[in-house]
Amino acid sequence: MxxxxxxxxxxxxxxxxxxxxFLGSIYTIVLQNIIGDHGMGLFQMAYPIYATLxxxxxxxxxxAISKLVAEEVAQGDLAAARHVLRVSGWLLTLGGVFAFLLLxxxxxxxxxxxxxxxxxxxxxxxxxxxxxxxxxxxxxxxxQGYQWMDPTAYSQVLEQFxxxxxxxxxxxxxxxxxxxxxxxxxxxxFGAVTGALTGxxxxxxxxxxxxxxxxxxxxxGSSTKLVTRKLIYYALPISIGALVVPLMHNVDVIxxxxxxxxxxxxxxxxxxxxxxxxxxxxKLMMLPTTLAAGIGVAVMPAIxxxxxxxxxxxxxxxxxxxxxxxxxxxxxxxxxxxxAARPINVALFTDTAGTxxxxxxxxxxxxxxxxxxxxxxxxxxxxxxxxxxYLFISCLVKLVANFVFVPKFGIxxxxxxxxxxxxxxxxxxxxxxRRLFGERLHLHRWFFxxxxxxxxxxxxxxALERQWEILGGEALGRPAAAIATCVILGIGVxxxxxxxxxxxxxxxxxxxxxxxxxPRLLSFCRRIGLMR
Numbered sequence: 001m002x003x004x005x006x007x008x009x010x011x012x013x014x015x016x017x018x019x020x021x022f023l024g025s026i027y028t029i030v031l032q033n034i035i036g037d038h039g040m041g042l043f044q045m046a047y048p049i050y051a052t053l054x055x056x057x058x059x060x061x062x063x064a065i066s067k068l069v070a071e072e073v074a075q076g077d078l079a080a081a082r083h084v085l086r087v088s089g090w091l092l093t094l095g096g097v098f099a100f101l102l103l104x105x106x107x108x109x110x111x112x113x114x115x116x117x118x119x120x121x122x123x124x125x126x127x128x129x130x131x132x133x134x135x136x137x138x139x140x141x142x143x144q145g146y147q148w149m150d151p152t153a154y155s156q157v158l159e160q161f162x163x164x165x166x167x168x169x170x171x172x173x174x175x176x177x178x179x180x181x182x183x184x185x186x187x188x189x190f191g192a193v194t195g196a197l198t199g200x201x202x203x204x205x206x207x208x209x210x211x212x213x214x215x216x217x218x219x220x221g222s223s224t225k226l227v228t229r230k231l232i233y234y235a236l237p238i239s240i241g242a243l244v245v246p247l248m249h250n251v252d253v254i255x256x257x258x259x260x261x262x263x264x265x266x267x268x269x270x271x272x273x274x275x276x277x278x279x280x281x282x283k284l285m286m287l288p289t290t291l292a293a294g295i296g297v298a299v300m301p302a303i304x305x306x307x308x309x310x311x312x313x314x315x316x317x318x319x320x321x322x323x324x325x326x327x328x329x330x331x332x333x334x335x336x337x338x339x340a341a342r343p344i345n346v347a348l349f350t351d352t353a354g355t356x357x358x359x360x361x362x363x364x365x366x367x368x369x370x371x372x373x374x375x376x377x378x379x380x381x382x383x384x385x386x387x388x389x390y391l392f393i394s395c396l397v398k399l400v401a402n403f404v405f406v407p408k409f410g411i412x413x414x415x416x417x418x419x420x421x422x423x424x425x426x427x428x429x430x431x432x433x434r435r436l437f438g439e440r441l442h443l444h445r446w447f448f449x450x451x452x453x454x455x456x457x458x459x460x461x462x463a464l465e466r467q468w469e470i471l472g473g474e475a476l477g478r479p480a481a482a483i484a485t486c487v488i489l490g491i492g493v494x495x496x497x498x499x500x501x502x503x504x505x506x507x508x509x510x511x512x513x514x515x516x517x518x519p520r521l522l523s524f525c526r527r528i529g530l531m532r
Contacts, residue, residue: 016153020160020290027164028283029348031188032275034171037353038268039181041275045114046122046189048249048278053099054133061092061134062141064234067380068227069145085142087227089135096134103127115257116271118182125186125193132196139203155202163195237384248418251398252277256414259406276354277411280345285361285418288333289368303380315381319437320445322373327447328505330369331454332496337362339461340488346474346481360415367422374429378436386432387425394425453499461492 032040065088072081103110104127111120140152170187179187256277260270306315337344341358345351371394375387398421405413468476468484476484 012149012153016156020156023157023160023164027167027191028279030168031171032279032349034168034175035181035184035188037272037275037279039185039275040279041271042116042119042122042182043185043188044275044278045111045116045119045253046126046185047192048253049110049114049123050103050126050129050189050192052250053103054130061088061231061235062137062144063376063379064088064231065138065141066144067234068230069142070147073146081142081145083224084145084227084231085138087224088141088231089138091228091231092134092138096130096132100127100130103130114253115261115274116267119185121182121186122189126189129192129196132193132200136196136200136203139200139207143203143206151203151206155199155206158202159195159199162198163191166191166194234379234384237379237388248395248398248421249278249282251395251402252282252414252418255399255402256406256411259402260410263407273411277357277414280349280354281357281361281411281415284337284341284344284348284358285364285368288330288337288365289372303377316437319377319433320442322377323370323433324446324450324505326369326373327366327450328500330366331447331450332457332492334362334365335454335458336461336489336492337365339458340465340485340492342473343465343468343481343484343488346478347485350478352474354411356412357410357415360412361418364415364419364422367419367426370426371422371429374426374433378429378432381437383432383436386436387429390425390428390432393428394421397421397424449503449505450500453496453503453505456499457492457496460495461488464488464491 028040031043035043065084068084069081072078072084104124107120107123107127108117110123111117136155140155143149143151167188170190171184174184174187252274257270257274260273261267265273303315303318306318338359341355341362342352345353345355345358371387378384378386398417401417401420402414405416407413409416464484465488468481468488472480474481
């Protein structure tokens with residue numbers, strides 16, 4: 001039952017993250033067409049800076065809160081768990097206010113660092129979200145500590161719906177009335193504020209439904225000072241660990257435009273190239289890696305619970321299951337994006353510009369996913385500084401690789417540098433899992449069967465993509481590319497799912513625990529004789 005609950009929570013969060021990112025991709029497509037690549041470049045210059053400050057101020061706290069709450073709940077001290085929420089709420093609110101002031105008042109300096117002073121308006125427009133997200137994160141972490149993943153999952157989807165509606169609505173309005181790309185990008189950036197406010201309202205609704213049933217009139221556990229120390233102790237390295245994506249992106253923000261200008265490109269072309277890298281390649285790469293982020297959020301309290309109770313077998317089972325699930329999800333996503341990059345690019349963005357960068361960056365999906373999951377494993381068991389150290393190493397690798405490859409290969413070189421840095425981070429994390437948990441790396445069990453299923457899917461996707469190229473490819477136009485993309489990815493998913501079921505990669509209880517879809521798949525497999 002515990003394994004089923006863990007798989008359900010992980011898959012629910014992964015599905016919510018995937019849907020949120022899908023919505024994010026939709027707005028990216030629309031926004032790219034509304035404000036153009038240059039406007040998208042300005043928009044994307046605001047988000048990494050915002051995400052970095054948000055990670056510094058809050059990112060580690062939801063995970064740290066979930067870890068501490070899970071430990072208190074495992075010991076039966078529900079009042080102490082409630083006290084963790086109270087203390088963390090105040091800490092995060094103060095951190096959010098500080099981050100907001102830093103981003104808003106120093107926006108001109110951030111814009112200059114990013115390489116284009118016109119991005120200052122977008123940076124200021126996104127800054128009020130820092131006043132809302134911190135407290136929202138505290139409540140999410142509290143529910144995750146109880147392994148109640150539904151509030152986080154559903155509020156994330158609702159938040160993204162409102163955010164996307166704001167981005168599209170404001171950008172269309174500003175373009176329609178004749179405002180510049182700078183103002184339109186700022187209107188789009190403001191979507192983070194309305195989305196965060198919606199997410200907070202949704203979490204407060206869940207609090208009224210579920211939180212009030214958690215007793216708070218018992219004797220308080222640890223003192224406020226001790227809880228604060230524990231939160232900071234766990235949150236600080238986790239926050240730095242959560243910086244992996246924005247840090248990698250900020251390396252690009254700081255270096256790519258300037259390196260491209262150093263090769264002779266003018267400001268406008270360099271910013272447009274950066275828009276292709278961040279608005280197309282990076283967005284498409286991050287879409288499937290959010291599945292691993294969902295697994296990481298779910299596995300952190302699950303690992304903490306097993307570790308606190310001293311259940312070695314349960315701990316090893318959850319380690320094995322989380323890495324195996326990561327491989328099952330990340331391998332086909334890597335190959336699918338690599339092979340179908342051209343029709344996807346045309347379908348989403350009207351042309352094939354930046355396809356090379358997308359194909360190179362697709363290789364980072366598997367390693368970025370492994371880095372995310374293994375970091376959660378290590379930090380959930382208390383070894384919180386290892387992933388941080390490896391993160392710094394990988395970011396240094398990224399920085400050096402950018403200087404080596406961007407002048408030679410342009411934005412494709414930046415993509416290659418990202419792949420190399422994620423490989424370094426993932427390998428170091430896997431080595432730490434082997435050393436610190438005292439377990440062998442069961443690479444054969446984790447990746448062999450998913451790799452066979454991916455290879456079968458690869459044949460189908462490659463054949464279908466070649467047919468699209470033979471029939472005319474990009475010349476057929478955007479609608480044809482959209483249809484081809486749906487056919488290619490749809491058949492690829494069906495082939496991969498069938499190969500996974502035939503190979504027995506998922507056990508019956510794991511399949512049944514997949515939210516909504518799992519029981520139907522299990523019933524279908526039994527009818528056709530794949531499972532008994």
